Amino acid sequence: MRVRAVDVTTYVFDRAHVAEQHRCLAAAYDPVTFGGxxxxxxxxxxxxxxxxxxGGSVAHWLAGRGATVLATDxxxxxxxxxxxxxxLRHDVVxxxxxxxxxxxxxxxxxxxxxxxxxxxxxxLVRALKPGGWLQVxxxxxxxxxxxxxxxxxAAELYETFLAVKESVFDAFGVDGGWGRKVAGAMVxxxxxxxxxxxxxxxxxxxxxxxRLLAHTTHMLREKLIAAGMTDGQLAAVREVLAxxxxxxxxxxxxxxxxxxxx
Numbered sequence: 722m723r724v725r726a727v728d729v730t731t732y733v734f735d736r737a738h739v740a741e742q743h744r745c746l747a748a749a750y751d752p753v754t755f756g757g758x759x760x761x762x763x764x765x766x767x768x769x770x771x772x773x774x775x776g777g778s779v780a781h782w783l784a785g786r787g788a789t790v791l792a793t794d795x796x797x798x799x800x801x802x803x804x805x806x807x808x809l810r811h812d813v814v815x816x817x818x819x820x821x822x823x824x825x826x827x828x829x830x831x832x833x834x835x836x837x838x839x840x841x842x843x844x845l846v847r848a849l850k851p852g853g854w855l856q857v858x859x860x861x862x863x864x865x866x867x868x869x870x871x872x873x874x875a876a877e878l879y880e881t882f883l884a885v886k887e888s889v890f891d892a893f894g895v896d897g898g899w900g901r902k903v904a905g906a907m908v909x910x911x912x913x914x915x916x917x918x919x920x921x922x923x924x925x926x927x928x929x930x931x932r933l934l935a936h937t938t939h940m941l942r943e944k945l946i947a948a949g950m951t952d953g954q955l956a957a958v959r960e961v962l963a964x965x966x967x968x969x970x971x972x973x974x975x976x977x978x979x980x981x982x983x
Contacts, residue, residue: 824854912980
């Protein structure tokens with residue numbers, strides 16, 4: 722497979738400080754992802770592709786079930802080596818994928834960042850063997866209300882932070898509602914047996930999702946400030962997130978898999 726030497730895909734997050742992001746995402750969402758993957762029957766002898774592998778937790782889980790795994794990412798150095806696992810630098814927007822090669826393709830929280838998301842989805846479908854499974858795990862950020870906060874000011878600050886964060890994502894071409902569109906896009910791409918599962922978590926201080934939000938105030942600091950927030954407000958957001966009286970809902974998580982017709 723030919724790969725590009727230079728990463729050209731624009732990405733809202735600072736790729737220099739992603740280790741904590743990977744840890745929080747894995748802690749928060751690996752159980753959802755693994756539950757969907759189990760339903761595909763993945764196991765010994767399967768050929769799997771994990772796109773945008775991040776810290777490698779999903780790729781390692783697949784390899785632990787006896788599958789041969791190709792994990793791709795624009796920053797593959799964050800994926801530790803393991804038996805049955807090959808790690809490849811690859812930009813899914815620009816670089817080719819072999820066709821009819823994989824029994825399972827998985828992609829989590831990647832397509833929402835790509836203006837070319839539907840074309841990439843079709844590329845992933847073509848990479849499946851007949852009868853192979855595609856699983857896409859995505860957010861719908863249109864629903865993530867605060868339920869409890871220390872006071873009204875704290876609740877309003879949290880909601881302001883979410884709104885500004887979404888405006889930053891919008892400016893980078895992120896589709897915050899992509900999760901609810903995935904199942905339909907998979908059907909349009911020709912998949913059958915499309916099965917969307919919907920999950921919402923409670924987020925309290927110290928939970929992986931809240932740690933992820935707090936880390937986002939650092940990763941997106943310059944962009945959030947450019948969008949109108951101040952360092953004082955971001956510090957106050959972190960205080961709210963650390964308060965034991967805080968409770969919010971996560972974004973809606975859609976874990977959707979479908980099968981290429983045999």
